[in-house]
Amino acid sequence: MPSRSRFESDAAESAESAEVGDEELSGGSGRAERGRAERRRSAKRAKRRRQRSLAREIPLVIGVALVITLLLQTFLVQVFSIPSGSMQNTIAIGDRVAVDKLSPWLGWQPERGDVVVFNDPSDWLRNDPVPKSGPLLGAIKSTFNFLGLLPSDRDLIKRVIGLPGDTVACCDSHGRILVNGKPIEEPYLFAGNPPSRIPFKVTVPAGELWVMGDHRDISADSRYHMTEPGGGFVPEKDVVGRAVAVVWPMSRWQTLPGGQQSVRQVSSSAPLGPVPGELPLVMGVVAAVPGAGRARRRRRG
Secondary structure (H helix, E strand, C coil): HHHHHHHHHHHHHHHHHHHHHHHHHHHCCCCHHHHHHHHHHHHHHHHHHHHHHHHHHHHHHHHHHHHHHHHHHEEEEEEEEECCCCCCCCCCCEEEEEEECHHHHCCCCCCCEEEEECCCCCCCCCCCCCCCCCCHHHHHHHHHHHHHCCCCEEEEEEEEECCCCCEEEEEECCCCCCEEEEEEEEECCCCCCCCCCEEEEEEEECCCEEEEEEHHHHCCCCCHCCCCCCCCCEEHHHHEEEEEEEEEEEEEEEEEECCCCEECCCCCCCCCCCCCCCCEEEECCCCCCCCCCCCCCCCCC
16 A cells, blocks of 8 residues: 555656646747747837938938038039030030039139130020029029029030230131230141131230130130120139030040140131020039930020
Protein backbone atom coordinates (compact mmCIF):
# COMPACT_ATOMS: atom_id res chain seq x y z
CA MET A 1 0.00 0.00 0.00
CA PRO A 2 2.73 2.54 0.86
CA SER A 3 4.34 2.03 -2.58
CA ARG A 4 0.97 2.52 -4.21
CA SER A 5 0.50 5.81 -2.36
CA ARG A 6 3.92 6.98 -3.49
CA PHE A 7 2.98 6.07 -7.09
CA GLU A 8 -0.24 7.99 -6.89
CA SER A 9 1.59 10.95 -5.36
CA ASP A 10 4.18 10.92 -8.15
CA ALA A 11 1.42 10.84 -10.77
CA ALA A 12 -0.31 13.78 -9.16
CA GLU A 13 2.90 15.79 -9.08
CA SER A 14 3.48 15.00 -12.78
CA ALA A 15 -0.01 16.18 -13.64
CA GLU A 16 0.51 19.38 -11.70
CA SER A 17 3.85 19.95 -13.47
CA ALA A 18 2.20 19.42 -16.85
CA GLU A 19 -0.52 21.93 -15.98
CA VAL A 20 2.09 24.48 -14.89
CA GLY A 21 4.05 23.85 -18.12
CA ASP A 22 0.91 24.37 -20.18
CA GLU A 23 0.21 27.63 -18.36
CA GLU A 24 3.80 28.83 -18.95
CA LEU A 25 3.61 27.96 -22.66
CA SER A 26 0.29 29.75 -22.94
CA GLY A 27 1.69 32.80 -21.15
CA GLY A 28 4.81 32.86 -23.34
CA SER A 29 2.73 32.72 -26.51
CA GLY A 30 0.57 35.59 -25.26
CA ARG A 31 3.59 37.68 -24.44
CA ALA A 32 5.04 37.03 -27.90
CA GLU A 33 1.77 38.06 -29.54
CA ARG A 34 1.59 41.20 -27.41
CA GLY A 35 5.21 41.97 -28.41
CA ARG A 36 4.42 41.63 -32.10
CA ALA A 37 1.35 43.85 -31.73
CA GLU A 38 3.40 46.48 -29.91
CA ARG A 39 6.05 46.43 -32.64
CA ARG A 40 3.38 46.91 -35.28
CA ARG A 41 1.96 49.87 -33.36
CA SER A 42 5.44 51.34 -32.98
CA ALA A 43 6.09 50.96 -36.71
CA LYS A 44 2.79 52.69 -37.52
CA ARG A 45 3.61 55.53 -35.12
CA ALA A 46 7.06 55.92 -36.71
CA LYS A 47 5.51 55.95 -40.19
CA ARG A 48 3.03 58.66 -39.16
CA ARG A 49 5.88 60.71 -37.67
CA ARG A 50 7.83 60.40 -40.92
CA GLN A 51 4.81 61.46 -42.96
CA ARG A 52 4.21 64.47 -40.72
CA SER A 53 7.89 65.35 -40.91
CA LEU A 54 7.85 65.06 -44.71
CA ALA A 55 4.74 67.23 -44.92
CA ARG A 56 6.58 69.90 -42.93
CA GLU A 57 9.84 69.54 -44.85
CA ILE A 58 8.44 69.74 -48.40
CA PRO A 59 7.29 73.39 -48.07
CA LEU A 60 10.61 74.21 -46.43
CA VAL A 61 12.58 72.61 -49.27
CA ILE A 62 10.46 74.43 -51.85
CA GLY A 63 10.96 77.71 -50.01
CA VAL A 64 14.72 77.25 -49.82
CA ALA A 65 14.84 76.33 -53.53
CA LEU A 66 12.89 79.49 -54.41
CA VAL A 67 15.21 81.64 -52.30
CA ILE A 68 18.28 80.11 -53.93
CA THR A 69 16.73 80.58 -57.38
CA LEU A 70 15.91 84.18 -56.56
CA LEU A 71 19.46 84.88 -55.38
CA LEU A 72 21.01 83.17 -58.38
CA GLN A 73 18.88 84.97 -60.94
CA THR A 74 18.97 88.33 -59.23
CA PHE A 75 22.67 88.51 -58.48
CA LEU A 76 24.56 85.79 -60.39
CA VAL A 77 23.32 84.33 -63.65
CA GLN A 78 20.14 84.08 -65.67
CA VAL A 79 19.41 81.93 -68.71
CA PHE A 80 17.55 83.47 -71.62
CA SER A 81 16.02 81.79 -74.64
CA ILE A 82 16.77 83.53 -77.94
CA PRO A 83 13.64 83.75 -80.11
CA SER A 84 15.00 85.83 -83.02
CA GLY A 85 17.84 85.63 -85.53
CA SER A 86 19.26 89.11 -84.95
CA MET A 87 22.45 87.70 -83.41
CA GLN A 88 23.08 84.89 -85.91
CA ASN A 89 25.38 83.12 -86.32
CA THR A 90 26.93 83.94 -82.98
CA ILE A 91 23.65 83.03 -81.26
CA ALA A 92 21.04 81.00 -83.14
CA ILE A 93 17.28 80.96 -82.77
CA GLY A 94 16.38 78.73 -79.81
CA ASP A 95 19.78 78.93 -78.13
CA ARG A 96 19.87 79.32 -74.34
CA VAL A 97 22.31 81.99 -73.27
CA ALA A 98 23.75 82.45 -69.77
CA VAL A 99 23.92 86.10 -68.75
CA ASP A 100 26.30 87.31 -66.04
CA LYS A 101 24.28 89.55 -63.70
CA LEU A 102 26.86 89.72 -60.92
CA SER A 103 29.44 91.89 -62.67
CA PRO A 104 27.19 94.98 -62.96
CA TRP A 105 26.72 94.84 -59.16
CA LEU A 106 30.52 94.91 -58.84
CA GLY A 107 30.99 97.97 -61.03
CA TRP A 108 31.51 96.31 -64.42
CA GLN A 109 31.05 98.61 -67.42
CA PRO A 110 30.20 97.31 -70.91
CA GLU A 111 33.06 97.24 -73.40
CA ARG A 112 32.98 97.54 -77.15
CA GLY A 113 32.29 94.05 -78.51
CA ASP A 114 30.35 92.75 -75.49
CA VAL A 115 27.07 90.96 -76.18
CA VAL A 116 24.63 92.39 -73.66
CA VAL A 117 21.04 91.84 -72.57
CA PHE A 118 19.16 95.05 -71.79
CA ASN A 119 15.68 96.28 -70.97
CA ASP A 120 13.78 97.91 -73.81
CA PRO A 121 15.36 101.38 -73.56
CA SER A 122 12.83 103.68 -75.19
CA ASP A 123 9.85 101.47 -75.91
CA TRP A 124 11.45 99.98 -79.02
CA LEU A 125 8.89 97.18 -78.86
CA ARG A 126 5.85 99.39 -78.36
CA ASN A 127 4.18 98.07 -81.50
CA ASP A 128 4.52 94.45 -80.43
CA PRO A 129 1.29 92.86 -79.21
CA VAL A 130 1.41 91.97 -75.53
CA PRO A 131 -0.12 88.53 -74.83
CA LYS A 132 -3.27 88.71 -72.78
CA SER A 133 -3.20 86.91 -69.43
CA GLY A 134 -6.07 86.02 -67.15
CA PRO A 135 -6.24 87.53 -63.65
CA LEU A 136 -4.56 84.53 -62.00
CA LEU A 137 -1.81 84.10 -64.61
CA GLY A 138 -1.27 87.85 -64.70
CA ALA A 139 -0.86 87.97 -60.92
CA ILE A 140 1.61 85.05 -61.02
CA LYS A 141 3.63 86.70 -63.79
CA SER A 142 3.69 90.01 -61.93
CA THR A 143 4.87 88.29 -58.76
CA PHE A 144 7.60 86.40 -60.60
CA ASN A 145 8.68 89.58 -62.38
CA PHE A 146 8.90 91.37 -59.04
CA LEU A 147 10.93 88.54 -57.51
CA GLY A 148 13.27 88.37 -60.48
CA LEU A 149 12.25 84.80 -61.32
CA LEU A 150 10.81 85.95 -64.64
CA PRO A 151 12.09 88.92 -66.62
CA SER A 152 9.83 91.30 -68.42
CA ASP A 153 9.05 90.42 -72.01
CA ARG A 154 10.82 93.63 -73.00
CA ASP A 155 14.42 92.39 -72.87
CA LEU A 156 16.67 92.46 -75.95
CA ILE A 157 20.15 91.21 -76.85
CA LYS A 158 22.70 93.04 -79.03
CA ARG A 159 26.43 93.72 -79.36
CA VAL A 160 27.98 96.93 -78.04
CA ILE A 161 29.60 98.89 -80.88
CA GLY A 162 29.84 102.40 -79.43
CA LEU A 163 30.75 103.45 -75.89
CA PRO A 164 30.06 106.81 -74.22
CA GLY A 165 31.91 109.53 -76.14
CA ASP A 166 32.51 107.38 -79.24
CA THR A 167 31.63 108.61 -82.71
CA VAL A 168 30.24 105.71 -84.73
CA ALA A 169 29.67 105.99 -88.47
CA CYS A 170 28.83 103.94 -91.53
CA CYS A 171 30.87 103.45 -93.51
CA ASP A 172 34.37 103.84 -94.99
CA SER A 173 35.25 103.17 -98.62
CA HIS A 174 35.53 99.45 -97.84
CA GLY A 175 32.09 99.34 -96.22
CA ARG A 176 33.41 99.04 -92.65
CA ILE A 177 31.96 100.67 -89.53
CA LEU A 178 34.09 103.53 -88.23
CA VAL A 179 34.59 104.17 -84.52
CA ASN A 180 36.32 107.48 -83.78
CA GLY A 181 37.42 107.61 -87.41
CA LYS A 182 39.00 104.15 -87.47
CA PRO A 183 37.43 101.07 -89.10
CA ILE A 184 36.70 98.02 -86.99
CA GLU A 185 36.93 94.37 -87.88
CA GLU A 186 33.72 92.39 -87.28
CA PRO A 187 34.43 88.68 -87.85
CA TYR A 188 31.15 87.72 -86.18
CA LEU A 189 28.91 89.23 -88.90
CA PHE A 190 26.35 86.93 -90.50
CA ALA A 191 27.61 85.63 -93.84
CA GLY A 192 26.59 87.87 -96.73
CA ASN A 193 25.65 90.82 -94.52
CA PRO A 194 27.56 94.10 -94.90
CA PRO A 195 28.34 95.95 -91.66
CA SER A 196 25.36 98.21 -92.42
CA ARG A 197 23.13 99.10 -95.34
CA ILE A 198 22.01 102.20 -93.44
CA PRO A 199 24.35 105.21 -93.49
CA PHE A 200 24.65 106.97 -90.13
CA LYS A 201 26.97 108.99 -87.95
CA VAL A 202 26.32 109.43 -84.24
CA THR A 203 28.20 110.47 -81.13
CA VAL A 204 27.30 108.36 -78.13
CA PRO A 205 26.22 110.48 -75.13
CA ALA A 206 27.60 109.93 -71.62
CA GLY A 207 26.00 106.96 -69.90
CA GLU A 208 24.68 105.52 -73.19
CA LEU A 209 25.62 102.74 -75.63
CA TRP A 210 25.25 102.18 -79.37
CA VAL A 211 24.27 98.57 -80.06
CA MET A 212 23.91 96.46 -83.20
CA GLY A 213 22.98 92.88 -84.00
CA ASP A 214 25.35 90.45 -85.72
CA HIS A 215 22.77 89.64 -88.41
CA ARG A 216 22.62 93.24 -89.57
CA ASP A 217 20.00 92.84 -92.29
CA ILE A 218 17.32 91.64 -89.84
CA SER A 219 18.38 93.35 -86.60
CA ALA A 220 16.19 96.25 -85.47
CA ASP A 221 19.01 97.78 -83.45
CA SER A 222 20.15 101.32 -82.65
CA ARG A 223 20.18 102.27 -86.36
CA TYR A 224 16.41 101.82 -86.64
CA HIS A 225 15.61 104.09 -83.70
CA MET A 226 17.79 107.13 -84.43
CA THR A 227 14.77 109.37 -85.07
CA GLU A 228 12.86 108.18 -81.99
CA PRO A 229 13.08 109.43 -78.40
CA GLY A 230 16.42 108.30 -77.04
CA GLY A 231 18.09 108.51 -80.47
CA GLY A 232 18.62 104.74 -80.63
CA PHE A 233 20.98 104.75 -77.66
CA VAL A 234 20.75 102.29 -74.76
CA PRO A 235 21.29 103.67 -71.24
CA GLU A 236 23.99 101.74 -69.41
CA LYS A 237 21.64 101.51 -66.43
CA ASP A 238 19.26 99.39 -68.54
CA VAL A 239 21.87 96.69 -69.17
CA VAL A 240 20.89 93.48 -67.37
CA GLY A 241 24.27 91.82 -67.87
CA ARG A 242 26.75 90.39 -70.36
CA ALA A 243 26.00 87.19 -72.26
CA VAL A 244 28.89 84.87 -71.41
CA ALA A 245 28.02 81.51 -72.97
CA VAL A 246 25.60 79.53 -75.10
CA VAL A 247 24.63 76.71 -72.75
CA TRP A 248 21.98 74.88 -74.77
CA PRO A 249 21.78 72.92 -76.98
CA MET A 250 24.93 71.07 -76.00
CA SER A 251 26.00 70.82 -79.64
CA ARG A 252 26.32 74.63 -79.70
CA TRP A 253 27.93 75.10 -76.31
CA GLN A 254 30.46 77.95 -76.50
CA THR A 255 31.71 80.91 -74.55
CA LEU A 256 31.01 84.40 -75.87
CA PRO A 257 34.17 86.49 -75.74
CA GLY A 258 33.67 90.19 -75.31
CA GLY A 259 35.62 93.41 -75.46
CA GLN A 260 38.54 93.69 -77.83
CA GLN A 261 38.42 89.92 -78.37
CA SER A 262 35.36 90.56 -80.52
CA VAL A 263 35.76 94.02 -82.04
CA ARG A 264 39.17 95.23 -83.18
CA GLN A 265 40.07 98.54 -84.80
CA VAL A 266 42.23 98.30 -87.91
CA SER A 267 44.69 100.83 -89.39
CA SER A 268 43.79 100.84 -92.75
CA SER A 269 25.44 104.44 -98.75
CA ALA A 270 22.27 102.46 -98.80
CA PRO A 271 18.59 103.50 -98.31
CA LEU A 272 16.74 102.62 -95.13
CA GLY A 273 14.81 99.41 -95.71
CA PRO A 274 11.83 97.99 -93.86
CA VAL A 275 12.29 97.72 -90.12
CA PRO A 276 13.07 94.07 -89.31
CA GLY A 277 10.90 92.14 -86.92
CA GLU A 278 12.41 92.00 -83.44
CA LEU A 279 11.68 89.68 -80.53
CA PRO A 280 12.18 90.15 -76.81
CA LEU A 281 14.05 87.54 -74.85
CA VAL A 282 12.35 84.91 -72.77
CA MET A 283 13.91 83.46 -69.64
CA GLY A 284 14.59 79.74 -69.36
CA VAL A 285 14.52 77.71 -66.15
CA VAL A 286 17.51 78.47 -63.94
CA ALA A 287 19.37 75.61 -65.63
CA ALA A 288 19.53 75.25 -69.39
CA VAL A 289 16.65 72.87 -69.98
CA PRO A 290 15.20 72.10 -73.37
CA GLY A 291 11.80 73.69 -73.79
CA ALA A 292 12.45 76.31 -71.09
CA GLY A 293 11.03 79.71 -71.96
CA ARG A 294 9.06 79.26 -75.17
CA ALA A 295 9.59 81.94 -77.76
CA ARG A 296 6.69 84.11 -78.72
CA ARG A 297 6.71 85.36 -82.28
CA ARG A 298 6.37 89.12 -82.48
CA ARG A 299 6.32 91.55 -85.34
CA ARG A 300 7.18 95.19 -85.25
CA GLY A 301 5.76 97.83 -87.57
